[in-house]
Amino acid sequence: MRVDEKDMGSDLQSVLITKEEIDAKLAELAAKIDAEYAGKDLLIVGVLKGAVMVMADLARALSTPLTMDWMAVSSYGAGTQSSGVVRILKDLDTDIKDKHVLIVEDIIDSGLTLSWLLSNLGSRQPASLEVVTLLRKPDAAKVAIDVKWVGFDIPNEFVVGYGLDYAEKYRNLPFVGTLAPHVYGG
Numbered sequence: 001m002r003v004d005e006k007d008m009g010s011d012l013q014s015v016l017i018t019k020e021e022i023d024a025k026l027a028e029l030a031a032k033i034d035a036e037y038a039g040k041d042l043l044i045v046g047v048l049k050g051a052v053m054v055m056a057d058l059a060r061a062l063s064t065p066l067t068m069d070w071m072a073v074s075s076y077g078a079g080t081q082s083s084g085v086v087r088i089l090k091d092l093d094t095d096i097k098d099k100h101v102l103i104v105e106d107i108i109d110s111g112l113t114l115s116w117l118l119s120n121l122g123s124r125q126p127a128s129l130e131v132v133t134l135l136r137k138p139d140a141a142k143v144a145i146d147v148k149w150v151g152f153d154i155p156n157e158f159v160v161g162y163g164l165d166y167a168e169k170y171r172n173l174p175f176v177g178t179l180a181p182h183v184y185g186g
């Protein structure tokens with residue numbers, strides 16, 4: 001995959017994880033998740049907007065019958081640092097009481113979004129509540145979170161692509177890359 005395939009080459013510094021690596025990892029995670037939820041009623045919850053790509057591809061890699069719902073929260077705005085203030089922009093349509101709920105995330109960075117989500121959804125009495133994330137930045141963690149399934153641990157650098165944005169751009173890149181510092185004034 002050429003960095004400049006979508007004509008964004010000058011904005012990108014490097015490709016961190018290729019489309020092929022993402023596909024292989026999601027297949028691996030899906031097999032583990034299938035094994036965990038066999039015979040259970042599974043609801044996967046995508047955290048908009050970043051998790052759209054992971055939700056779409058992971059859901060298709062899973063064999064377990066499932067339902068999907070979405071929550072929109074935002075803590076980043078247009079910057080590269082979490083504000084720490086999580087806002088619900090759209091709540092779930094579904095009552096999750098007694099359901100097996102799997103939160104699907106694109107990235108755990110400071111962990112503030114997920115920590116807030118786990119306590120919010122946990123208070124709705126689901127039968128179980130777990131998390132799968134494609135990416136995690138261990139060196140950026142501000143809160144410790146127990147995450148059952150992690151695709152890739154990555155360095156503490158701002159990344160874009162495969163759902164991840166900078167100022168709402170680059171979400172449609174099929175790979176995960178690092179942004180050139182000049183783009184965000186670094």
Ligand SMILES: O=P(O)(O)OC[C@H]1O[C@H](OP(=O)(O)OP(=O)(O)O)[C@H](O)[C@@H]1O
Pocket residue numbers: 047048049050051073074075076077082105106107108109110111112113114164165
């Ligand atoms: O661990 P944290 O530091 O909280 O960061 C992770 C969260 O930040 C991003 O969402 P964002 O708030 O940017 O909204 P978006 O998904 O619409 O881009 C990402 O999709 C995660 O939900």
Ligand code: HPA
Pocket residue numbers: 076107109157158159160164165166
């Ligand atoms: O590294 C990141 N890139 C894009 N969005 C994000 N949200 C949290 N961390 C990131």
Ligand SMILES: [Mg+2]
Pocket residue numbers: 050076164165
């Ligand atoms: Mg964002």
